[in-house]
Amino acid sequence: MKVNNSKKFFPVILLILLILVWSSVWPLFKFATEAIPPFSFRVIIGLPACLLLFLLAFKKCKTIIIPKENWKSLFLISFFNVTLWQVLMLYGITMLGGGRAAVLTYTMPVWATIFASMFGYEKINFSIMVALILGVLGIFALSIEINILDNYFGFIITLAAGLSWGVGTMFVKYGGIKSDGLIVAGWQQLIGILPIIPFALYFDLNNFGIINYSHIFVILFGIFLSSGYTYWAYFTVLQKFSVNITSISVMAVPILAILIDFIFIDVDLSFYDLLALLLIVTSIFVAATKPFNKKMGRV
Secondary structure: OHHHHHHHHHHHHHHHHHHHHHHHHHHHHHHHOOOOOHHHHHHHHHHHHHHHHHHHHHHHHOOOOOOHHHHHHHHHHHHHHHHHHHHHHHHHHHHHOHHHHHHHHOOHHHHHHHHHHHOOOOOOOHHHHHHHHHHHHHHHHHHHHHOOOOOHHHHHHHHHHHHHHHHHHHHHHHOOOOOOHHHHHHHHHHHHHOOHHHHHHHHOOOOOOOOOHHHHHHHHHHHHHHHHHHHHHHHHHHHHOOHHHHHHHHOHHHHHHHHHHHHHOOOOOOHHHHHHHHHHHHHHHHHHHOHHHHHOOOO
């Protein structure tokens, strides 16, 4: 009985730890990119993470080979989920701070559903329309607090990070890749990081700050937890829980990221910060559960 209970609660523990790691990424990466430029930081944590993911994949599957017919989808996923998403997200953190960047980028589930509808994979329904309206209102509320006229570039690239992540998520779901998740994650990391290397070499070599033990800790955190653990845990959790439960659980990430900013980094929270957080979290909940359609008898 004890063994069965431990197996039963193991995915729950993985999900809780996953949310905590994802929430901690935002303030930690904000700190790291003050000394390590975003292009270089992504390469520094990404290449070792690729090796880690490939080792985990080979141990599990005895291969890391991707079928030839899956390469087109893999390149699209890598571009949107790693190259664009990671670089835009890191630059957004440097400009807006971890908590606000998290709120904007975690509009991703709404954008993923919208893009899936645009490409004919899903149908726009009433719940999705409500989610979209709530998400737009949340973005508008945050734009008031950030003062978009003074920081429009940071606002735009952070929102673009969420859009890119949404497109990548759509291709993950509907791209038809049949390989094991760890194999896909390893190749996705490698293919997505390679285009970033020339930019890191060209723009970043003379822009490094003083790197200390705290920065090294964040790098190790990025390699083993933010990249290695989260991919493994996410695929494991998806096997145990429904997509809706996982999506709703992820809503805790921007909330915790905002709280971490407030408690540990002494970032003031305004009425518009909290309003934007409430609207966007509600938007994700509506997009994930589609409550209005269930009440109306729609799928």
